[in-house]
Amino acid sequence: MVRWRILWGTAMAVLTAAALGASASPAAAAPGGSGDGVVPSTNVVGGTRAAQGEFPFMVRLSMGCGGALYSSTIVLTAAHCVGRTGTNTSITATLGVVDLNSSSRITRKSNYVYRAPGYNGAGKDWALIRLASPVTGLATLPIATSTAYDSGTFTIAGWGAAREGGSQQRYLLKAQVPFVSDATCNSAAMYNGEVIATDEICAGYAAGGVDTCQGDSGGPMFRTDSAGAWVQVGIVSWGDGCARRNRPGVYTQVSYFSSAIRSAAASLGG
Template sequence: MVKWRILVSTAVAALTVAAWGTTAEAAPTVPPGDGAVVSPSVVGGSRATQGEFPWMVRLSMGCGGALYSPNLVLTAAHCVSRTGTNTSITATLGTVDLQSSSRITRTSNYVYRAPGYNGNGDDWAFIRLSSPVTTLATLPIATTTAYDSGTFTIAGWGANREGGAQQRYQLKATVPFVSDSTCNSSSMYAGQVIAAEEICAGYAAGGVDTCQGDSGGPMFRRDASNAWIQVGIVSWGDGCARPNKPGVYTQVSYFSSSIRSAASSLGS
């Protein structure tokens, strides 16, 4: 069964977030036709160091995100319910330890979900923060396909094994690009991947992957100037780190014009 990488149990999300000292939003609705379990942290990863990926964001509904601008978090459409005013989401930033006394928190004031999202592609969204975060670096997005291959970095606070618990400390890992043709082969996803707007990454042997709770988080790599650039958004996968079941990510470059236009309209 294809699983979105977000926690769908309100009780689990509430208990987990309560332990972090933030307020949980009710878990979002699972997309049509899916009985998914929300994802945990990175499988097969190691602990990230403080300040290593300063743009990483943890969202109270059990998702991840990246700081696109001081007041906008780029995440997955399946993490939010609709476009409109929303003051119920808490974003935690500036720390790898979600219990750190130095963590930064902001509430949301608006959500923008990709127009036309219906659970099949178009899996991106913005969460606008109630006030800007000016002390952290933001993560630029890829605007061409030039960086949509190679080796990528993934990070998050999701489960570190399929069916596992959400993590207190941010984990990171690297995963290789998997071509559309390979990812859509009969041994992998048999045509389920939308080649134009999704990108696959992972090992044929499995063992390293994003998981429930990592939904909406960034997949990123270095650009030609050795700066970090976001190429993907954690979207879905069959289980976590299973052989021949790589992670599937929203291909940011495909949506870059729409993302930038939406950011402008939201006052980024």
């Protein structure tokens, strides 16, 4: 069964809010969370703990998703993590720390959500969240604007579960996964044609064992560019379970949507 990489109960709340024409509200904080509305869900499977400051652009969102700091006021995440486009002051973004419980964490409230036009649950899985005030002192994550970096080895990171059906992690985990071609990912042995080749990119091991998981939705998949700097090539979208054999992670292909993302961000002042 295909699953979004967001806690199922949270996903239902988002979809219900969208159906009612309202922006999604964050789930209530739970024991072991950061106390800012982050819900327990599931983290990078097969990962190791990231060092403080290693990925300064990583964002944790209070509805149980991840994101990347696109600009000082804009977070890039997945469309299935949010409700409709419009004013939304209910989301809290946590930034600047590996440990969600750290007293050094930076938090910002949202004031607007932009969801990809035409999003209906199949492809186009990207969205922007505008923050109520700028974040300073943290590096942003540039997006890929061509397919030049849409292969090779990618880095994934998140606070989702470390095993399928597990709970949110307190500390940011990271891992590396290899590119899987569209033809291979859509083969009968894997997703049998379910992947939208133009919109999505696959990454993972045929043997399984390393993957993003529920709770990592909206977080970035990234790699180094020709200058050795990080560039975002994917957005955590969906997969069949977590780290299963012949079931790589499926990510929004950022390069395909780069023009639309940049235009939308500019319209939001970012």
